[in-house]
Amino acid sequence: MSALALTGARADYGGQPVLGPLDLDINAGERVALVGRSGAGKSTLLALLHDRTRRDIALMPQDLGLVETLSVFHNVFMGQLSHHSAAYNLANLIRPFRREVKGVTAVLERLDMTETLWARTGELSGGQRQRVAVARTLFQGGHVLLADEPVSALDGPRAERVMEALTEQYETAVIAMHDLQLAxxxxxxxxxIRHGLIAMDVAADAVETEALDALY
Structure with a gap:
């Protein structure tokens, strides 16, 4: 059963084609890594998938989309703004509810980030901010994950921890990645992805190193 599908999808920028036409079918329960050099079209492809199927999707963009003047708690809680009324969200902004603090803390614990709960997000390192965005994505919930370079600013152990958390929570996922070993x-x-087209589509355990090298 398809969870995400594109048929004849294409994208243009300034009148110039940047992606497609291409077809892509993602089955429920399938985890797909998009690989290829920067500018190949991976982020554009994720955007098309999100635009076509917004419902029940957790999205982590490459630009993170954090509000740096707010605390880590508030940035993570934003993942569930659509779950509550405007009045509830406003009240929680002014004085966070205990149950929401407990829920956000549990997510941060999975990423070794509990000590930053009330820190201003703009004061954190680049890697910490990336993990805040990951925490917001985990807190958002849903059944399908679309993530754009979720571990680009992280070292080995922290990158592993993030990938474990994301793939444990989301059975269906499309993740753009540069780290081929993690992928x-x-x-x-x-x-x-190469020059806006699908150049390779293979099982992760069957891909040859030479085929991957040809993408870069």
Missing amino acids: RRYADRLVG
Whole structure:
């Protein structure tokens, strides 16, 4: 059963084609890593998938989308703003509810970030801010994950921790990645993008190193 699908999808920028036309079918329960050099079209492809199927999708953009003047708690809680009324969200902004603090803390604990709960997000390191965005994505919930370079600012152990948390929570996922070792370890399928087209679509455990090298 398809969870996400594109048929004849294309994208233009300033009248110039940047992606497609291409077809892509993601089955429920499948974890797909999008690989390829910067500018190949991975972020555009994620945007098309999100625009076509917004419902029940957790999105982590590459630009993170954090409000740096607010605390880590408030940035993570934003993942569930659509779950509550405007009055509830406003009250929680002024004086966070205990149950929401407990829920956000549990997510931060999965990423070794509980000590930053009340820190101003703009005062954190780049890697910490990236983990805040990951925490917001985990807190958001849903059944499908679309993530754009979720571990680009993280070192080995922290990158592993993030990939474990994301793939444990989301059975269906499409993740753009530069780290090919992580991609092969945490994805079922690798989709290689080159010049805006799908140049490779293979099982992660069957891909040859030479085929990956040809994408870069």
